[in-house]
Amino acid sequence: MTHDGSGFFDRISARTAENYPSDIHKLFASAGIPGIISFAGGAPHLGELPFDELAEWAGDILTGQGGLALQYSAAQGLPVLRESIVSVMRMEGIEAEPDDVVVTAGSQLGLDLVTKTLVDPGDVIIAEAPSYAGGLGVLASYQADIRTANCDADGVIPAEVDELITAAEGEGKPVKFVYTIPSFQNPSNTTLTEERRAELVEICRRHDVLIVEDNPYGLLSFDGVANRAMKADNPDGVLYLGSFSKIFGPGLRVGWMVAPRELQDVLVVGNEITMLNAPTFNQLLIARYLSDFDWQGKLGQMRELYRHKSRCMLESLERHMPPGTTWNEPDGGFYIWVTVPEGVNTDQLAYDCVPRGVTFVPGTAFYRAGGDRQMRLSYCLATPDQIETGIAAIGTVLTEHLAGEGASQTETAAAR
Amino acid sequence: MTHDGSGFFDRISARTAENYPSDIHKLFASAGIPGIISFAGGAPHLGELPFDELAEWAGDILTGQGGLALQYSAAQGLPVLRESIVSVMRMEGIEAEPDDVVVTAGSQLGLDLVTKTLVDPGDVIIAEAPSYAGGLGVLASYQADIRTANCDADGVIPAEVDELITAAEGEGKPVKFVYTIPSFQNPSNTTLTEERRAELVEICRRHDVLIVEDNPYGLLSFDGVANRAMKADNPDGVLYLGSFSKIFGPGLRVGWMVAPRELQDVLVVGNEITMLNAPTFNQLLIARYLSDFDWQGKLGQMRELYRHKSRCMLESLERHMPPGTTWNEPDGGFYIWVTVPEGVNTDQLAYDCVPRGVTFVPGTAFYRAGGDRQMRLSYCLATPDQIETGIAAIGTVLTEHLAGEGASQTETAAAR
Known part of the structure; x- marks a missing residue:
C-alpha cells in the first residue's frame, strides 16, 4: 500500500485522511498467504451449505x-x-x-x-x-x-x-x-x-x-x-x-x-x-x-460445528499457552479473545507469527486506544487439525516473546 | 413518505437534512403503478439475455x-x-x-x-x-x-x-x-x-x-x-x-x-x-x-433494439407533440430529451400525465436549478406500442396545458 503524498492523494477528504489505516491493517493481507493457518477472519464455514x-x-x-x-x-x-x-x-x-x-x-x-x-x-x-x-x-x-x-x-x-x-x-x-x-x-x-x-x-x-x-x-x-x-x-x-x-x-x-x-x-x-x-x-x-429449505436445521449443524471447533481451540490453548495467558469460553459465535501476560505486545506477536505459518488479529484493531495484550482468534474457518497446529505455533512464539526472544522491533519494522 | 420531525428524525445529519428529496421524488414511484407506461427509468431491456x-x-x-x-x-x-x-x-x-x-x-x-x-x-x-x-x-x-x-x-x-x-x-x-x-x-x-x-x-x-x-x-x-x-x-x-x-x-x-x-x-x-x-x-x-458468451454480439442486438425504439419514439413525437416542442435525435443510449414550449411547466405536466397512464422524469430532477421546460423520455424499456400510446397521451396533456386546460396547481397539490 503506497501513498506517496503526490498528486490527487494530497487532496483527499479530511474524513479519509484522518482515518487512513495504520500499518497493522497490512497484516490482514497475511490471511491470504497460501498455506497459512488463519485465525484472522470472521468468514463463516460454508462447506455444509446445500x-x-x-x-x-x-x-x-x-x-x-x-x-x-x-x-x-x-x-x-x-x-x-x-x-x-x-x-x-x-x-x-x-x-x-x-x-x-x-x-x-x-x-x-x-x-x-x-x-x-x-x-x-x-x-x-x-x-x-x-x-x-x-x-x-x-x-x-x-x-x-x-x-x-x-x-x-x-x-x-x-x-x-x-x-x-x-x-x-x-x-x-x-x-x-x-x-x-x-x-x-x-x-x-x-x-x-x-x-x-x-x-x-x-x-x-x-x-x-x-x-x-x-x-x-x-x-x-x-x-x-x-x-x-x-x-x-x-x-x-x-x-x-x-x-x-x-x-x-x-x-x-x-x-x-x-x-x-x-x-x-x-x-x-x-x-x-x-x-x-x-x-x-x-x-x-x-x-x-x-x-x-430447512435453513434452521442447517444452522443447527453449523452451530454444532462451531461449538466443536471452539472446544478444539480451547483444548489447544490449554495445551500450548504459557501460564498467565487467559481467554473466554465461547457459548456461541466465532471468536476466542485472549489476553497474554504482561510484557508481550500482540501486534509484535502477530507479525512474528506470520513466518511461523499462522495469523490472527491483534487486539489493537478493536480499540480506539489499547488492546496490545489482546488477540482475537477465530475458530470459524480453520479445521481442528489446523487449530491444533496453529495454536501450538502461537504458543511457541508467545513463549519466546516471554523469554525475551521475540524478533526485534527493528527487524520486524524492516520486514514490513 | 412521512417525516414528521419527531424523535430521532430531528437529529439527522446536516448532509442528509440539506438533501432530503423534494416532492418531485415521490413522482418516481408512479413508474411502479400497474399498467402505467413508463418512460421514467433508465432500466435496460433484459428480455434478450441468455x-x-x-x-x-x-x-x-x-x-x-x-x-x-x-x-x-x-x-x-x-x-x-x-x-x-x-x-x-x-x-x-x-x-x-x-x-x-x-x-x-x-x-x-x-x-x-x-x-x-x-x-x-x-x-x-x-x-x-x-x-x-x-x-x-x-x-x-x-x-x-x-x-x-x-x-x-x-x-x-x-x-x-x-x-x-x-x-x-x-x-x-x-x-x-x-x-x-x-x-x-x-x-x-x-x-x-x-x-x-x-x-x-x-x-x-x-x-x-x-x-x-x-x-x-x-x-x-x-x-x-x-x-x-x-x-x-x-x-x-x-x-x-x-x-x-x-x-x-x-x-x-x-x-x-x-x-x-x-x-x-x-x-x-x-x-x-x-x-x-x-x-x-x-x-x-x-x-x-x-x-x-458472445456478449458483444448480444450487445449489438441490444443496440439495434434501442435504435429501433428510439426511432419509434421520434416518429411518435413527430406525430403527437404540439409545435414549438423540440428534442434531440439519439445516436445511442437510452434517452430523448424534450424541451416544451414556453408557458408549460414539466413538473406539472408529469403530475398530470400519471392519471393518463404515462410517466416520465421532468427536467428539474437533472438540474440544481431550472429544467422546468425539459423532460427526459426513456425509450429503453417500453415496447413500440407503448411508446406510441404513451407519447400520444403526453402530447394530449401537453396540448391541454398549452391551451390553459392543465389541472390547477391546487387540485394537483391535493392529489399529491
Whole structure:
C-alpha cells in the first residue's frame, strides 16, 4: 500500500485522511498467504451449505424470473425477502412487519448508511471497548467523536455508557447513538446479559439516545436458544442491523435493518442515493433459501460445528499457552479473545507469527486506544487439525516473546 | 413518505437534512403503478439475455465454486473479473492492467466512494447541467458545492468549465473534480465531441483538477463504434467509472473504477470500510458471461433494439407533440430529451400525465436549478406500442396545458 503524498492523494477528504489505516491493517493481507493457518477472519464455514439446491434455485430464478432478478429493484428491498426476514427476526422476539424492513447490501453498508444519515463530524457515538474493527472504521469514516465504554464478562458496562452520555450532554454534544453488538460480540465474544440489556435500554430511553444493535451472531448460540434482541422490547429506541453473512453466506452481500419508524423513510432514500438497491438476484436467492429449505436445521449443524471447533481451540490453548495467558469460553459465535501476560505486545506477536505459518488479529484493531495484550482468534474457518497446529505455533512464539526472544522491533519494522 | 420531525428524525445529519428529496421524488414511484407506461427509468431491456446459459453458469459456480462464491472476497474485486473488465475497457481505447481495476457494488456506489474519499463539505465539484439525478444526489449527500457548466448539442461546454474552475480558484476553494458523463449523457443524450474531450482534458490538466468520467452508456452507440474514453488519453488525470448495468443487468449491482495510481489504495481501503467487497457470486457470474458468451454480439442486438425504439419514439413525437416542442435525435443510449414550449411547466405536466397512464422524469430532477421546460423520455424499456400510446397521451396533456386546460396547481397539490 503506497501513498506517496503526490498528486490527487494530497487532496483527499479530511474524513479519509484522518482515518487512513495504520500499518497493522497490512497484516490482514497475511490471511491470504497460501498455506497459512488463519485465525484472522470472521468468514463463516460454508462447506455444509446445500450447493446443489442453491444451484437449482439460482437456475429457477434466472430462467423463470430473470428479467426481475437482473433488473433494478426497490430501494427498500423485495417484499418476498422482507417477509422472510420478519420470520428470522421473530426467533429473537422481534415483532415487525415486512414494511418495517430495509434491505441493504450487507449490514456493513447498513451501518455506513445509518452513520451517514445521522452523524455530523464531531457528533458523539458511544461504542464498546473492544468492538468490531470494521464497525469502528465506518464510524470513524464519518468523523464521529467515538467514545468507548468497557466490556466485562457480561458485555458492555451500562454505568459507563450512562456516564459517557451524561458527560457528552454536559459538553452540549449530542450523542447520536450507542453502537453495540450484544450477542457473541466481535471480538470479545461476550453476550450482554438480560439484566444489562434492560438497563442499557432504560439508560438510553432516559437520555433519548438511539441504540444501534448490530446482531450478526445472534442466532449462533451453541445451545440453540436465541437471545432476545434489544429491539424486541424497545422497538422505538433501537435500530436493528441484521446480516445473512454469518448464518448463510457473506458473498451475496445482503443484510437488513429495522429502524424506528420516523427514520425509515430517510434511510430508504439514503439507500437509494448511495447504491439504488441491494442486488436483486441475491435477494431472490436468499428468499428461496429461507422458504424452500430447512435453513434452521442447517444452522443447527453449523452451530454444532462451531461449538466443536471452539472446544478444539480451547483444548489447544490449554495445551500450548504459557501460564498467565487467559481467554473466554465461547457459548456461541466465532471468536476466542485472549489476553497474554504482561510484557508481550500482540501486534509484535502477530507479525512474528506470520513466518511461523499462522495469523490472527491483534487486539489493537478493536480499540480506539489499547488492546496490545489482546488477540482475537477465530475458530470459524480453520479445521481442528489446523487449530491444533496453529495454536501450538502461537504458543511457541508467545513463549519466546516471554523469554525475551521475540524478533526485534527493528527487524520486524524492516520486514514490513 | 412521512417525516414528521419527531424523535430521532430531528437529529439527522446536516448532509442528509440539506438533501432530503423534494416532492418531485415521490413522482418516481408512479413508474411502479400497474399498467402505467413508463418512460421514467433508465432500466435496460433484459428480455434478450441468455437466461438459460446464465442459469447453467450460476449452477456451475455454486456447485463447483460455492465456497468461494458465497464467501467474503478481496475489496479490490476478483482477479478473474478484473481481467475481463480490462478487455471491456480496451474497446474504448483504455489500456489498463487488471491490477488497476477496483470492482464496486455498482457504479453509483463507486461515485459515492469517490466522493466520500475526496470531498469535504463545501469543496467545489463541477457537474454538467443537466446531469444524472442520482449522481447529483450522491455529490450533494457529501455537501459538495456543486457548480454546473451547461451542455449544448456537443456536450458540456469546456469554456464554461474553465471559467468555473478559475472562479473557484479565485475564491481559494479547491475544485475536487469535474463530473462528466461524456457519452450518450443522462439525461440529454449528448455526446462530448472528440475536440471537446481533448479540450476538457487540457483544461483540467492545466488546473490540475481530476476528471471523473462516468461511462455507463459508452458501448451503446447505435453504429457500434465505441467512443474513445477520456481515460484512454489521460490515464493520470481521469478516474473512470464503469458499469454492467446498461450493457448486462443492473440487478447484480456490479461496476468498477480505474483511478489515477496514487488514489487506488485509498479507494480500495474505502471500499473495504464501506462494504467489505462487492458481491462475490455476482462477480463470478459476470466474469463467466464475459468469457463464455458472445456478449458483444448480444450487445449489438441490444443496440439495434434501442435504435429501433428510439426511432419509434421520434416518429411518435413527430406525430403527437404540439409545435414549438423540440428534442434531440439519439445516436445511442437510452434517452430523448424534450424541451416544451414556453408557458408549460414539466413538473406539472408529469403530475398530470400519471392519471393518463404515462410517466416520465421532468427536467428539474437533472438540474440544481431550472429544467422546468425539459423532460427526459426513456425509450429503453417500453415496447413500440407503448411508446406510441404513451407519447400520444403526453402530447394530449401537453396540448391541454398549452391551451390553459392543465389541472390547477391546487387540485394537483391535493392529489399529491
